Amino acid sequence: MTTQQATWNLTGLFPNITSPQIEQAIDKATATANEFENNYRGKIINLSPEGLLQCLRDFEAFEAKYGDISLYASLNFAADMTQPAAQQLHDRVDKLDAKIGKQLAFYSLELGQLVKAKPEYIDSPTLANYRHMLQRVHRRVEHQLSEVEEQLIIEKDQFGVNAWEELQSKWLNTRMFEVSVLGEKKTLSYGEANGLLPHPDRATRESANRSIYGLLGRDGEVFSAALRAICNDWVTVSKRRKYTSPMESSLISNDTEQAIIENLLETVEVGAASYRRYLKLKAKLMDLPVLGNHDIIAPLPNMPELNYTFEQAQTFITQAYKHFSPTYADAVKDMFAKQHIDPTPRFGKRNGAFCASHYNGKSAYILQSFNGTLSDVFTLTHELGHATHDYYMSRNQTRLNTSVPSAVAETASIFGELLLTDLMLSGAKSDEERKALLCLVLDEAGMTAFQVTARVWFEQALYRSIENGEYLDYKTICSHWTKSRDRIFGDAVTWFPEMEAEWTMKPHYYMANYRFYNYPYVYAQMFVYSLYERYLKEGKAFVPKFVELLSAGSSRSPLELGATVGLDVADPGFWSGGVAVFERFISELEKIM
Numbered sequence: 001m002t003t004q005q006a007t008w009n010l011t012g013l014f015p016n017i018t019s020p021q022i023e024q025a026i027d028k029a030t031a032t033a034n035e036f037e038n039n040y041r042g043k044i045i046n047l048s049p050e051g052l053l054q055c056l057r058d059f060e061a062f063e064a065k066y067g068d069i070s071l072y073a074s075l076n077f078a079a080d081m082t083q084p085a086a087q088q089l090h091d092r093v094d095k096l097d098a099k100i101g102k103q104l105a106f107y108s109l110e111l112g113q114l115v116k117a118k119p120e121y122i123d124s125p126t127l128a129n130y131r132h133m134l135q136r137v138h139r140r141v142e143h144q145l146s147e148v149e150e151q152l153i154i155e156k157d158q159f160g161v162n163a164w165e166e167l168q169s170k171w172l173n174t175r176m177f178e179v180s181v182l183g184e185k186k187t188l189s190y191g192e193a194n195g196l197l198p199h200p201d202r203a204t205r206e207s208a209n210r211s212i213y214g215l216l217g218r219d220g221e222v223f224s225a226a227l228r229a230i231c232n233d234w235v236t237v238s239k240r241r242k243y244t245s246p247m248e249s250s251l252i253s254n255d256t257e258q259a260i261i262e263n264l265l266e267t268v269e270v271g272a273a274s275y276r277r278y279l280k281l282k283a284k285l286m287d288l289p290v291l292g293n294h295d296i297i298a299p300l301p302n303m304p305e306l307n308y309t310f311e312q313a314q315t316f317i318t319q320a321y322k323h324f325s326p327t328y329a330d331a332v333k334d335m336f337a338k339q340h341i342d343p344t345p346r347f348g349k350r351n352g353a354f355c356a357s358h359y360n361g362k363s364a365y366i367l368q369s370f371n372g373t374l375s376d377v378f379t380l381t382h383e384l385g386h387a388t389h390d391y392y393m394s395r396n397q398t399r400l401n402t403s404v405p406s407a408v409a410e411t412a413s414i415f416g417e418l419l420l421t422d423l424m425l426s427g428a429k430s431d432e433e434r435k436a437l438l439c440l441v442l443d444e445a446g447m448t449a450f451q452v453t454a455r456v457w458f459e460q461a462l463y464r465s466i467e468n469g470e471y472l473d474y475k476t477i478c479s480h481w482t483k484s485r486d487r488i489f490g491d492a493v494t495w496f497p498e499m500e501a502e503w504t505m506k507p508h509y510y511m512a513n514y515r516f517y518n519y520p521y522v523y524a525q526m527f528v529y530s531l532y533e534r535y536l537k538e539g540k541a542f543v544p545k546f547v548e549l550l551s552a553g554s555s556r557s558p559l560e561l562g563a564t565v566g567l568d569v570a571d572p573g574f575w576s577g578g579v580a581v582f583e584r585f586i587s588e589l590e591k592i593m
Contacts, residue, residue: 006310006370007079008342012361013072017085022069026096029066033100036062036107044110045117049126052114056130059107060399064360066100069093071356071365078367081173082348098158102151109150112141132555133400139252143241153237153513161233161512164226168510171222172351177215180207189347195371198297205294210498217501220474227509228472231462234515246463250516254405254523255557261519263572268453268522271579272488275450278442278586279492285435285593293495297375297443303436306374310343313370313377317384320423321416325543331391332384338363340387343370343380352507353379355386355413359399364390374440381420385413389550397553404554406517408561410524411531412550417444418532431592438589445582448525450488455518457484458503477503523558526578530567533581 014021040055047055073093076086114121115138121127122134144150177193179186181204188196196208216223238246251258283291285300299306308316314336322329335341340363342349353368364387370376389412393402421441428434461480465472478500485495485502503509508517535542545565552561562569 006339006341006343008075008365008367009339010072010075010365012338012340012358012363013068013075017076017089022072022089025065025069029062029069030096030100032062032065033103037103040110041106042110044107045114047114049121049124052121053126053130056127056400057398063399068358068360070097071358075356075365075367078350078354079342080346080348081170081350094158094162098154101154105147105150105154108137109144109147112137112144116141129398129555130400132557132560133403135557136252136255136554143243143249143252145241149240157512161230161510164230165507165510165512168223168226168504169350169507171219172505173348175215177208177211179211180204189345189349190351191345191347191349191369192371194351195345195369195373195376197294198299198373198375200299200301200303202294202298202301205298206292206496209294210496212505213496213498213501216504217498220478220501220504223501223504224472224474224477227462227477227503230510230512231466231472234513235463235466237513247460247516250514250519253514254407254520255554256405256407256523256559257570260570261523264523264526264575265453265456265519267575267579268449268526269487271576271582272450272453272490274579274583274586275446275488276490276492278446278582278589279489281586281589281593282439282442283492285439290491291493293493293499296493297447299374300432300436300439303432306433306436307372308374308377309372310370313380316377316423317381317416317420320381320419321384321388323423324419325540325547328388328543328547331388334363334391335366335384335387340364341366341368341380343368345369345371351505353383355383355390357386357390357394357402359390359394359402362391362394363387374436375444378417378420378440378444381416382413385411385416388412388416392547392550393553396551397555401553401555405558406520407523407527408554408558410521411528414448414524414528415532415546417441418528435589435592438585438592442582442585442589445525445529445585448521449578449582451485452518452521454484454488455506455508456516456522457487459509459516459518526575527562527567527569529578529581530574531565533577534565534567 036058039058044052044055070093073089077090080086115134119138122131122138127134145153172190175190176187177190179188179193179196181196182201190212193208193212196204199205199208234246238249241249243249251261279291279296283289286295286298287301288295318329318332321332349369350367353366356365358364366380366383366387368376368379368383370380386409389404389409393404421437424437425434428437458481461484462472462477465476465480470476481503482500511517535546542565549561549564552564556564559569568574
């Protein structure tokens with residue numbers, strides 16, 4: 001299978017987009033929702049532990065059935081959002097989501113009321129499987145609104161912030177970009193143009209950056225209108241829900257605490273000096289006085305050409321996972337065998353990469369634009385880490401225990417990247433190849449830990465602006481972006497003027513009711529670096545502990561999961577261990593230099 005031919009096989013969900021099975025599944029899901037409502041509306045508050053157990057199992061059964069429909073619609077739309085059939089199904093299921101969400105809004109409200117009234121249910125032996133899920137419900141209950149208010153929020157989001165999210169995605173994936181590739185003018189889709197950002201030729205990188213962000217900037221007022229509306233909407237919702245800050249909802253969703261995240265961000269800000277040290281080393285390796293923004297993730301010049309076919313990537317990744325444990329590679333092999341990966345770059349395909357869990361299939365689906373670069377191989381490794389997490393979790397947990405917070409969801413993916421790093425470093429044929437690999441690892445970790453921290457500061461700045469009565473026009477938002485960015489990069493990088501528009505293409509800022517998407521990635525990067533150090537010390541004895549962590553899903557808190565492998569994330573000094581690992585990679589690079 002070549003990359004050009006590779007598309008995912010969705011027949012494990014439905015035979016095709018016109019299959020009558022879709023209509024049947026929608027009818028059955030609707031009937032199941034009606035049955036659940038008839039059985040439980042107004043009754044949950046009076047349930048015994050045994051009755052609540054049955055209610056939770058019934059809700060899981062509904063979610064499992066409906067999940068296939070929602071997943072199939074979203075995957076088809078992501079694969080090619082220009083196709084009318086995919087658009088129609090996506091729109092239909094989006095409306096059905098809203099309808100069923102309003103219909104079953106009583107479930108979470110009544111469950112919250114029950115847990116608040118009878119907190120002893122949390123530790124009931126009958127409900128032992130759902131203990132931590134009920135703890136999370138108890139934490140959210142003070143922020144629930146009435147059923148009518150919850151329904152109104154669903155309604156206003158359906159054609160409000162959800163529409164802004166769709167606009168941003170469609171803008172990116174329906175524009176063509178004029179890029180000079182090795183001196184030749186080409187008209188490319190966003191996925192293709194974005195794939196040139198780490199191109200070996202510096203002029204090509206410059207052209208791709210200026211083309212993408214120049215075009216985004218020209219429509220800057222459109223994007224600022226979207227982001228301004230989303231942020232102000234969230235301020236209103238946060239006040240209505242009595243959150244102490246716009247960030248509190250995210251902390252609850254990620255099952256963590258403000259103090260832990262503050263410790264994390266403070267540690268990263270101090271550690272940014274190490275990142276700048278690396279960027280200045282990279283400038284020397286590239287024979288530049290200072291890096292330009294188009295050099296941050298660029299490959300080193302005069303390096304051996306590291307291009308890979310999709311089949312080679314499959315071999316490398318499988319070997320890396322197998323080296324950790326022969327059975328740990330089972331999920332990876334399963335994903336390739338079932339053709340659950342769509343790596344082909346094309347017009348109309350969603351930008352970026354993701355892994356979507358398929359609970360009923362005990363599997364997942366991965367979308368990526370694979371262009372054959374070393375970075376693409378690592379991206380695929382990352383997404384297959386998510387699939388591996390899903391593989392263990394779906395086999396060991398019921399549906400309600402698979403709501404893994406983002407801070408935990410990145411664990412297996414970043415761990416997989418480190419497994420691949422070790423494999424490729426051990427097989428490197430020269431110091432030049434080792435330099436290239438180390439720089440890629442440092443580039444990726446620098447982006448995840450340090451650059452993403454700047455995105456958190458940027459989002460915090462937006463809400464401070466609103467609190468201070470400042471109008472978020474395009475230039476104001478750009479100013480917040482560049483100031484937050486420069487707290488990390490300092491004098492280690494120079495920037496094209498067009499890069500002030502970089503925030504416009506980050507989809508996370510446009511997601512409905514999900515603010516502060518970014519810091520969990522920083523959390524995961526620093527956590528997994530410390531986790532991997534533990535693996536290197538313990539060797540094979542670490543394997544069952546890690547598998548236990550992944551298998552736990554969301555049945556344990558991030559704090560408890562850390563304890564599973566002997567790590568304490570609540571310790572203020574914990575996060576410095578992640579920075580120390582980053583510095584170790586820099587030292588290895590310096591030795592080769």
